[in-house]
Amino acid sequence: MNAIDPVLAKIDTNRHAALDRLFELLRIPSISTDPAFAADCRKAAEWLVSELKSLGFEASLRATPGHPMVVAHRRKPGARRVLFYGHYDVQPVDPLSLWATPPFEPHLKNGANGQQIMGRGAADDKGQVMTFIEAARGFIETHGDLPLDVTIFLEGEEESGSPSLNAFLQAAKDELKADLVLVCDTGMWDAGTPAITGSLRGLVGEEVIITCADRDLHSGGFGGPAQNPIRALAKVLAKLHDDAGKVTLPGFYDGVDEISADLKASWDKLPFDVAEFLGDVGLKTPAGEKGRTVLEMLWARPTCEMNGIVGGYTGDGFKTVLPAKASAKVSFRLVGRQNPQKIRDSFRTFVRDNLPADCQVEFRDHGASPGIVLPSGGAAFQNARAALSTEWGNEAFIIGGGGSIPVVGAFKEVLGMDSLLIGFGLDDDRIHSPNEKYELASFQRGARSWARVMAALAG
Ligand code: BES
Ligand code: ZN
Numbered sequence: 001m002n003a004i005d006p007v008l009a010k011i012d013t014n015r016h017a018a019l020d021r022l023f024e025l026l027r028i029p030s031i032s033t034d035p036a037f038a039a040d041c042r043k044a045a046e047w048l049v050s051e052l053k054s055l056g057f058e059a060s061l062r063a064t065p066g067h068p069m070v071v072a073h074r075r076k077p078g079a080r081r082v083l084f085y086g087h088y089d090v091q092p093v094d095p096l097s098l099w100a101t102p103p104f105e106p107h108l109k110n111g112a113n114g115q116q117i118m119g120r121g122a123a124d125d126k127g128q129v130m131t132f133i134e135a136a137r138g139f140i141e142t143h144g145d146l147p148l149d150v151t152i153f154l155e156g157e158e159e160s161g162s163p164s165l166n167a168f169l170q171a172a173k174d175e176l177k178a179d180l181v182l183v184c185d186t187g188m189w190d191a192g193t194p195a196i197t198g199s200l201r202g203l204v205g206e207e208v209i210i211t212c213a214d215r216d217l218h219s220g221g222f223g224g225p226a227q228n229p230i231r232a233l234a235k236v237l238a239k240l241h242d243d244a245g246k247v248t249l250p251g252f253y254d255g256v257d258e259i260s261a262d263l264k265a266s267w268d269k270l271p272f273d274v275a276e277f278l279g280d281v282g283l284k285t286p287a288g289e290k291g292r293t294v295l296e297m298l299w300a301r302p303t304c305e306m307n308g309i310v311g312g313y314t315g316d317g318f319k320t321v322l323p324a325k326a327s328a329k330v331s332f333r334l335v336g337r338q339n340p341q342k343i344r345d346s347f348r349t350f351v352r353d354n355l356p357a358d359c360q361v362e363f364r365d366h367g368a369s370p371g372i373v374l375p376s377g378g379a380a381f382q383n384a385r386a387a388l389s390t391e392w393g394n395e396a397f398i399i400g401g402g403g404s405i406p407v408v409g410a411f412k413e414v415l416g417m418d419s420l421l422i423g424f425g426l427d428d429d430r431i432h433s434p435n436e437k438y439e440l441a442s443f444q445r446g447a448r449s450w451a452r453v454m455a456a457l458a459g
Contacts, residue, residue, distance in 0.1 A: 004455045011138040011447050018134045019108075019117070021051065022443065025088070025126050026106035026119040032067055032089035033160040041067040041156045044088045044126075048154055051133065055140055057152065062172070064164035067156030071175065074136075076149040080457055083151045083178035083417065085407060086129035086185060087158035090121035091432045098434035108440065113191040113426075115440040122438035124431035128184040128423055129154060131446030138451050147458035151178060155407065158185075161205060161367025162406045169407075169414045180380055180457070181411050184450075186401055186423035189270070191439065194388040194396040194449065196381065197421035199299060199373045202334035203404040204343050205366025208233070208351055209327040210359050217322040227358040229326040230311040236354045237328060240304050245289040247304045247332075249346045255337030259300045267295045270397065280428055299400025302371075303333045329366070333404065340368035369406035375418055380457055384420055387452035391445060422453065 011018075030044035031037040045061050045068045052059035052072040059072035067089065093103040101107065106119035117127060132152070139146050153176060157164055169176065186197040210229040217226055242248050259267075274294050278284055288297035297303075311326025313319035332343055348363055355361060375381065376398060388396040401421065411417045424442035425431065 004452060007135075007138045007142045007451045007455075008448050010142045011134060011444075011451060014134065014137065014141075015444055018130070018137075018447065019440075019443070021134075022117065022122075022127060022130045023106045023119075025130065026117075026121055027104055029093075029104045030067075030089050030121070030156065031092050031159075032157050034092060038067065041089060045070050045154070045156055048088060048129075052152060055133070055137055059152075062168070064157075064168055066160075066164040069156065069164075069168055070152070070154040071172070072152040074146055074150050076146060079147065079149045080180070080459075081149040081151070081178040082454075082457065083153055083176055083181045083411075084132050085153050085155070085181055085183045085411075085419075086132065087125045087155045088129065089156045089159050090124070090126070091159050093120050093434070095434065100435055103434075103436075109437070111437070111439070113439055113441060116437040117440055117443060118435065118437050120436050122436050123425045123429035123442075124436065125158070125185045127438035127443050128425065128446065131424060131443060132182070132184055132450045134447040135450035135454060138447065139454065147454050149178075151176060158405070158407070162369075162410075163367065165407055166410055166414065169410055173415060177415055178417060181408075181417050181419040182450075182453070183405060183408060183419050183421045184423050184446075185405050186403075186421045187399075187425035187427065187429075188423070188442070189397040189399060191426060191441070192392065193394045194392045194422075194424070195399045196376070196385055196388070196396055197374075197401040197423070198376050198398045199335075200371065200401040200408055200421070201299075201302070201404055202338065202340060202369045202371040202409070203406070204332040204334065204340045204347075204368045206330050206332075206344060206347055207327060207364035207366060208330065209325065209362045209364070210355070211325045211362070212358050212360070213322070213324050216324050219320045219322040222322050226322055227356060228322055229359060230323060232355055232359050233309070233311065233326045233328055236351050237306055237309075237330070239354055240330075240350075244291075245287065247302065249304070249343065249350050251342060251346050252302065252304075252338075254342070255339065256302060257336045259296070264296075266398075267293070267299070267400075270295065270399075277427070295400070298402040300335055302335050302338055305331050305333070307331055331366075333371075333402070334369075335371040338371060340370055344368065367406065369404055369409050372409045372412065374408075374421065381420060383456040383459075384422065384453045387456035388422065388449055391449045391452050422449070424449070 057072035312323035
């Protein structure tokens with residue numbers, strides 16, 4: 001019997017060294033979407049391999065056409081097999097001017113809930129990955145062993161649509177097969193209340209590029225007769241929503257079910273304050289579909305969002321140009337049985353059908369994953385929930401996830417494995433934004449939580 005109390009005590013004594021280790025990882029600018037940082041992505045992967053080797057894992061880097069994967073095993077014949085997943089890549093930092101301190105110079109700062117770890121990737125997802133690794137260290141340094149057969153699988157392309165993932169999973173099927181996947185890339189309900197995420201939205205990423213004239217034109221010399229691609233683009237994008245906030249693409253809501261009365265009732269009971277949620281980011285009025293609660297909008301409804309739009313002269317001052325080209329990045333969050341490929345096709349047809357003469361259009365595919373609902377009835381789920389509740393002294397909530405983690409669907413599809421989504425992020429962590437942070441308490445109690453969850457899963 002591997003007692004848990006000495007493991008928790010070990011994690012507590014290790015906490016300063018653990019923070020130093022996380023800072024080392026946070027100093028590596030592993031921005032996966034930008035090819036200029038490919039060497040840094042590799043460096044982060046190598047850092048993790050050496051860290052895991054030092055803990056007695058059989059760890060290695062696996063090449064892919066993109067950034068490498070990290071795979072590490074600590075086998076324990078006869079024990080329950082878990083696969084832990086996280087990602088070592090991070091989002092770009094721009095706009096850099098909005099960072100109070102440089103994004104890759106991690107440090108502690110005082111905040112409302114205690115100290116905060118500042119830096120890109122602190123919450124998404126390096127800090128979260130390290131909670132699990134520090135929990136494993138706690139066990140290994142205390143008992144010489146883990147209570148489970150553990151494989152750690154870390155991806156370096158999660159933030160850029162996971163282009164190498166499916167082929168890798170296919171090829172590494174047997175090696176990665178486990179009884180259960182543990183994913184640490186989601187959040188808590190609030191700073192005192194842990195959570196297990198029961199669903200994730202899917203994502204379709206599309207880029208649309210419209211070209212009109214074969215060069216930029218003087219808007220006095222050609223304005224009027226010449227088609228303007230920004231105007232054409234703005235018009236088609238504006239047509240994607242109706243006045244009630246619904247997406248107008250034909251077939252968009254196929255496969256979107258109403259949530260059950262039970263689930264709706266349990267969400268309605270959550271102590272969620274819309275004014276506070278929006279107020280925290282400087283907003284007041286929900287902008288989504290009319291007649292839906294905010295939690296429904298986030299967890300149970302699909303969306304269409306414009307993530308970027310460019311064209312013409314965007315520098316300082318003014319230029320009376322009629323540009324040749326305009327483009328936008330558009331993404332769709334999916335739920336239920338919405339089919340990503342059908343939605344992509346419907347979007348492309350819609351754009352083509354709604355463009356005026358003299359517009360050439362080109363599309364780029366930026367990945368697709370369906371929405372997913374995870375089982376919450378089994379003993380593993382209930383035991384993990386109890387372990388989390390014990391650590392935080394508050395009953396863990398079951399929440400929905402508005403974001404997407406494409407690998408979770410792939411684990412189910414390719415390997416037939418269910419995932420348990422436990423994470424310690426907070427809504428105000430500013431993931432993907434300037435001044436990203438992770439609560440020090442999330443990091444430290446996150447590690448303790450994983451130790452308890454591992455023990456609970458071992459039975
Ligand atoms: N950690 C997030 C996903 C997340 C965020 C889950 C909030 C639950 C709540 C993850 O790293 C992420 O940002 N994923 C991307 C995926 C996309 C690039 C394919 C996302 O959701 O935009
Ligand atoms: Zn993440």
